[in-house]
Amino acid sequence: MTKVLVADDDPLTMAGITALLDKSNFEVVATVNTGAAVLDTLPGARPDLLILDNGMPERSGLDVLRTLRSRGDSRPVVLLTGGLNDELAREAIQLSVNGIVIKATAPRDLLTCLESVVQGRRWLDQDVMQRVMEQAMSPGAPRDPLEVLSGRERAVASLAKRGLRNKEIADELGLTEGTVKVHLHKVFDKLSIRGRTELILLGQDRGA
Incomplete structure (x- = not known):
């Protein structure tokens, strides 16, 4: 059973994720609604994997990902987002994000993403990945x-x-x-x- 921490400031989304993971191979060991609370909760909850809403108050999911990677924490992180602009998506990939799931398709894609991640693979929303690849290959792509x-x-x-x-x-x-x-x-x-x-x-x- 893979222990999961879920962070999202929308109670309906949180309830939906919890229901989706019920009776799966994923056990929700902690739920929080801010990015700051994620970091406070990690030592006690000791999750194997994190699902982070990228639009949380105080600190976004990407902010938390930056902090975790800067601390040498390589635990798998899946970003859940209503939409991610190309630059932020590229930075998430550079920070070794393990998954990016768009909220609108989460009922269909989230479990598939999580199963891929626990098997050591990266799962990224196809549209996000396509845009990032196109931007990276564009001759006029702005350099970060x-x-x-x-x-x-x-x-x-x-x-x-x-x-x-x-x-x-x-x-x-x-x-x-x-x-x-x-x-x-x-x-x-x-x-x-x-x-x-x-x-x-x-x-x-x-x-x-």
Whole structure:
């Protein structure tokens, strides 16, 4: 039996997922409705797999995925989304997301996705994957300026863009403030920017 944590802020969606997994090979061991609660619940629930709504308040599913990967947590993550723009989908793939399921097709696709993931395969919604591939192969495809960053640097940069202070970033990622400062200096260096203001503007330019 695979233990699953489900995070979604919509009670109807949560109920639907729970009903879908009932009498399957997946056991729901925890349900939460915010991204922050996911990280708080993980140590006690110890799930094998996470289903994360990408539209949650406080922290999106993608935010949680960034944090998990920056901590070296490689547990399978499936993003459940009403729609994911191409850049965010590409970043999720770069962060080794294990599955992306569109909410409208979840009743049909979610169990198939989960079964593929527990067998060690990646399952991505076909339309999302097609768009990402087309964008990547397009000669005029915009280059993601954050692709030069390591996973940990990307996680630090993402939280800094949201206005978190060094201590808050350190608490979120399980680092010391000194380590956060070192990572931020590397981020500014690699992106050729002078500070947080330019980092936030860079994020806005990319539609983040």
